[in-house]
Amino acid sequence: MTGLPASGPVLDAHLLVDRGAFRLDVPLRIGAGEVVALLGPNGAGKTTALRALAGLQPLTAGHVTLAGNDLDRPDRRLWTHTERRPIGVVFQDYLLFPHLSALDNVAFGPRRHGADRRTARRLAAGWLARVGLAEHARRRPRQLSGGQAQRVALARALAVDPVLLLLDEPLAALDARTRLDTRAELHRHLTAHPGATLLVTHDPLDALVLADRLVIIEDGRIVQEGDAATITARPRTDYVARLVGLNLYRGTAAGHAVQLGSGFALTAADALHGDAFVAFPPSAVALHLQRPDGSPRNTWQATVTGLQRHGDNLRVQLAGPIGVAADVTPAAAADLRLAPGQAVWAAVKAAETRAYPADAGPAPAEAQTR
Template sequence: MSPVVDAHLVVDRGAFRLDVPLCVAPGEVVALLGPNGAGKTTALRALAGLQPLTAGHLVLAGRDVDRPGQRHWTPPEHRPIGVVFQDYLLFPHLNALDNVAFGLRRHGADRRSARRRAAEWLDRVGLGVQARSRPRQLSGGQAQRVALARALAVDPVLLLLDEPLAALDARTRLDTRAELHGHLDAHPGAALLVTHDPLDALVLADRLVIVEDGRVVQEGDAATITARPRTDYVARLVGLNLYRGVADGHAVRVDDRLTLAVADPLHGDAFVAFPPSAVALHPRRPDGSPRNTWPAVIAGLQRHGDNLRVQLDGPVAVAADVTPAAASHLDLAPGRPVWAAVKAAETRAYPA
């Protein structure tokens, strides 16, 4: 099946260069994740036509829309794209019905048919009774649904969502995420979700593309990404400690002062990952089964769900999760020395 989006997005902005290959299949939802400044917004703007490519190409449903080498560029209003912006950008002087109809009018529909289709879309997102309401009369979740209806009403080949849930409170976000998931499932075209929230990406997307410093550092489905992170950012995103080293059988040397015993035999460059919950803390060097033990110093403590997240300095920086009772028993405090221990069976080792 031919991709809806076939792109190589190259954009130069001063010293920063975005260089991201991207393909999205019909009906597929791809999440673009990365830290601040990674290039996510630049990629979205390039797809929407708000930022011309410096090089590369963008083909939507077999149609060239941006190919700098041939001096071909299609303006935003002529691209088969719908966009839901982070702050929704609803027109404050128009009611919900006319906000949705606006995109249809821009695509050539007459006023009557545009308003009829807009009404159908408002019904579809559960806002038919709010058709006459202005944006200031809508809740955050309602405004998001109006923006989504406006984007989908034009039957876009590509739907772009820029942090579509970021402006919502936690409760509204939960409900709206579930509704959005249903609408994305029903959308026959491609969808690209730009977000920094791993939960939004894991719930809504079929595939994740991780961008750092303008480059793709990892991509795959959620299970692949969470099982085998390849950068510190991705490891933090999925809640794992991650180290790179050199493997020799069941041992991976990650630092001059630390070699970790691992369950998976490997040779050569390797990653080792384990969750904070796998790290046990002891007031003195433990005896018994743990093969991986090292001295550490507590660098910080913070609440993490029902537990405490302990940040440790030592041969390697590591995060450990302990219960409040264990923390009290150990008398944990910043600057206090402890011993960290991780069983080899709790580690994951894989080629770098």
């Protein structure tokens, strides 16, 4: 690939977009060979960010600089047309041309970039071979499975030798089995891509498997970013806690005690002072019909508000001085005869909690888990 900077980020952008009452304000830098996942709830601004990078959504302010070249700078009235940006895009629904074969779908990009028909088709054939679809070159999109269509879309995006690859929920349209296989295949191709990659997704597993770094946005702003280990160890918002499957609370720490806004206090393994988060997994919550003898430091009465299957266990939602989710085995649930409205005792050992300093920002109102 040509055009990559010798040093510094491939993508250096500050995306500022005003859309009525909504404002996107996201700085974003991605290095060569790096895959960054952009996550957030519906309406957070993920699609707006992707469209702004692709040139489909004008910036209100800020800039998009790719491989040292300015593509979008409203203050200088500079804007580069979508087709002239060295960017490949894989859309959620793939948007393959239904009247073209897989080969000609992939050849479309090189043709638009000036390659003659024979050269474009040769490039396309090479990319179809790379994604394992050489024998499907003559098929049209309606003759392809979902996983095959996704690979054609990826080949089409990579065939233009993009400096930046944008993936918009690339696995969302696939069934569970196809998704598993295609995710592994996609990981292989992203690892080989020398340019920058931005993966827009709502699925934490896609992000954790495919990305080197996670950027999480809510209400148009970054609320947390870092590698998977950092994000999963120290979530900072309810949304992030749900992604990584933790109960999360915010309060004021004085030593090992963290006083929550509800007036309830949790004892944590870590000693802190000041604004703090406390987190623990649903598996750390033990349920009892009677107050347990020799109980852990964190014990309280709760009411079962819901039960649902969660993998091999049952996820039990509890109301009380704090909302909490607990995971129990089906056998334990049967022994406890758990049902909505039932009163139970919940207990969490201090050693199973994590406490860490909180940055300024909105406190989670209730514990929430994925």
